[in-house]
Amino acid sequence: MELLSGNEAFARGAYEAGVTVAAAYPGTPSTEILENIAARYKKDIYCEWSPNEKVALEVGAGAAQTGARVLVTMKHVGLNVAADPLMTLAYTGVAGGLVIIVADDPGMHSSQNEQDSRNYAIFAKVPMLEPSSSAEAKEFIKIGMDISEKYHTPVIVRSVTRISHSKGPVELCQRIQPRTEFGFVKNPQQYVTIPVWARKMRVQLEEKLGQMLQASNESPELNRIEWADEELGIITSGICYEYVKDIWPTASVLKLGWSNPLPDTLIKDFAAGVDKILVIEELDDILELRIKAMGIDCIGREFIPGIGELTPSVLRQCKAKMQGEEYIVPAPVEESKDLPARPPVLCPGCPHRGVFTVLAKNKVVVTGDIGCYSLGSLPPLSSLDTILCMGAGISMAHGMDKAKANHKVVGIMGDSTFFHSGITGLLDIAYNKGASTIIVVDNRITAMTGHQENPGSGKTLMGEDTIEASIEAIGRACGVKRVFSINPYDLAETSKVIETEINTNEPSLIVSKAPCPLAVGKPVGHKRNVDAEKCKVCGMCLKIGCPGMEGGEKGQVPKVNKLLCAGCGLCEQVCKFGAITMDKEI
Amino acid sequence: MSDNTTSIVLAGVGGQGILLASSIIAKAAMIAGFEVKMNEVHGMAQRGGSVIAQIRYGKNVHSPLVEEGTAKVFASLEQIEAIRFAHYLSPDGLAVVSTQTIVPVTVSMGSGKYPQDVKQRLEKIFKNLIIVDALGKANELGNIKVANVIVLGAISRGLDLPLETWHEAIKSEVKEKFADLNIRAFEAGRNS
Ligand SMILES: Cc1ncc(C[n+]2csc(CCOP(=O)(O)OP(=O)(O)O)c2C)c(N)n1
Secondary structure (H helix, E strand, O other): OEEEEHHHHHHHHHHHOOOOEEEEOOOOOOOHHHHHHHHHHOOOOEEEEOOOHHHHHHHHHHHHOOOOOEEEEEEOOHHHHOHHHHHHHHHHOOOOOEEEEEEEOOOOOOOOOOOOOHHHHHHHOOOEEOOOOHHHHHHHHHHHHHHHHHHOOOEEEEEEHHHHOEEEEEOOOOOOOOOOOOOOOOOHHHHOOOHHHHHHHHHHHHHHHHHHHHHHHOOOOOEEEEOOEEEEEEEEEOOHHHHHHHHOOOEEEEEEOEEEOOOHHHHHHHHHHOOEEEEEOOOOOHHHHHHHHOOOOOEOOOOOOOOOOOOHHHHHHHHHHHOOOOOOOOOOOHHHOOOOOOOOOOOOOOOHHHHHHHHHHOOEEEEOOOOHHHHHHOOOOOOOOEOOOOOHHHHHHHHHHHOOOOOEEEEEEEHHHHHHHHHHHHHHHHHOOOOOEEEEEEOOOEOOOOOEOOOOOOEOOOOOEOOOOOHHHHHHHHOOOEEEEEOOOOHHHHHHHHHHHHOOOOOEEEEEEOOOHHHHOOOOOOOEEEOOOOOOOOOHHHOOOOOOEEOOOOOOOOEEOOOOOOOOOHHHHHOOOOOEEEOOOO | OOOOOEEEEEEEEOOOOHHHHHHHHHHHHHHOOOEEEEEOOOHHHHOOOEEEEEEEEEOOOOOOOOOOOOEEEEEEOOHHHHHHOHHHEEEEEEEEEEOOOOOOHHHHOOOOOOOOOHHHHHHHHOOOEEEEOHHHHHHHOOOHHHHHHHHHHHHHOOOOOOHHHHHHHHHHHOOHHHHHHHHHHHHHHHOO
């Protein structure tokens, strides 16, 4: 027995299921699945960070069509990017097992939205499994592979933050030995989706769904009734099952582990055995609406919130409300009311800080993107104005430019995001004669999600040396003529280049080059000190928003927190009085 | 609130080593023969934000999340984070607070104040309180990184897990060459 996080268990499940190929693009809360495969099972499983989720799924599709068992993982919004291959892969089906783990983030702990991936299973007409614990996370990958091969369909396994990042006991088993030979068997009527053949596939898809519906009614290891009190029956899936067991220990429960196709006869049987049905589901009211459509009376959204994540305390409140009582969840103590907030911040020594310090001084609109640099939107830097989705930092800048906005626009994104979906936007700017200024903050790593390699890092997920894709060269190949590399720790240079390019009527690409100090594991330089004699307490060094520089009461000289200072020297450069000096210590 | 489940909440600032401390608790409970569930925060919040980790152990544990007001032990690696998440502790539970101070950027920007009366507040909020100078003790041991394990030692006083299970858990969760140092750190906290 081992204590594994859901993500570790998913990785283990892939190993035990005989998976030989795994592909993903990182995204919280899914990232650690492939990291674990790389750390523990790379001898048996080829694994890669693909540049984006669409590529990852297509790589997975290709591998599966040779008969291999394949795992593809992504966060919920990643499935938007991979939706195109998914929709048609449901038609062609797969030869070898293909499981896609999609990790939702109810409560938006680390995401830009809270979309419910269960909709995709219905939309794409593919089966969906929803584990409720680490033990099931492992098991459902294996069952998912069997379903995938039996019905020749991709299978989505839905995780949520609390599954992926919670640990629980898992019993380890042996690896099922994969086949020894792989190869694509030509069959155009099955794999070539020109309309004449796709129409036939469309019909087959409905037939498969019919067969799977029957199977989901008859799979007690996935969908089971736990009979107890007759007065209340709860229908639930995924992590909510565990909360239900804590909050309603005596209720009858229909636990759905295979939620699409929805096991209709099982639900009818359950409904016949209890007086009242309560549906508990996180996010959209998918189960509730479908159960009601079956003509079965149930309650759900009336008492259970559809915004944010469900937790045991939220459900305890719901339970009280249903019983006409009140349960007050203990709130933060009175003494916490005036505490200063502690939002996430750019780390000390972060190279992005130099670029935002310059942007903050310029009157521009900054179309931003998702990555550590999203934090440039918060005070005191406050210089990132939009975040939509990965890639939009470049394309939205072009849109504002073409709308003839009455202000200057700068688009900004990170290296991983550039490789993910920034290149096409840049190509658009060059092709359609835009004039935007684009900054790529190139720290040679995917930092926000915990430092994953990307095509610019020079290393693969499996730890091998490889190419270091050059953003400057890609920019030139797209046709951008004004391409510059800058050192973001040099404020004078950074501001000169950015300011010139903002005022140039041609597209420009500025690549801010400095590795993430956290990823390198080394401070940038010597720590700094504040010389109290020279300090005029003007507050400039605090405006760069570095956690390593601590300001005190009004009129007090700021001081450097030596535990945090990474020695980047930005504070020294913004100080007009020469009050910040270099320490001996690095 | 399953009656025989023990819940623990750890609070702190991203990067302080909460994940290691919570892994050791979980491991110790597992070695002691309990079913364990635990939840930790990854991603965005780790970038210097407030973070908590939750651990539950018992005979049969369902939810990995701890309900507010039910933790038997609550510990914080940073002083004001102890106040921020104090409501997780049950009325008669044990609180362990490290005296370490990490000033949030919001204070430096002038949009908030780091309270000057932290000690008084802590004493008012917690009936059953251990304050540890974890950073100071870690310095004495020659490595500030073990501050989290010193706090862990103090936490262990409020939990009914045998000492050997703690030692075994530490050995399994830290690199071999740091095992001795971490066990000394644990003992320093346990005897504080
Ligand atoms: C479609 C999609 N996939 C994945 C993510 C998760 N995610 C957020 S930011 C990011 C990458 C950031 O890397 P980079 O652009 O290099 O910036 P850095 O954090 O290194 O500054 C990822 C993978 C997402 N938000 N959307």
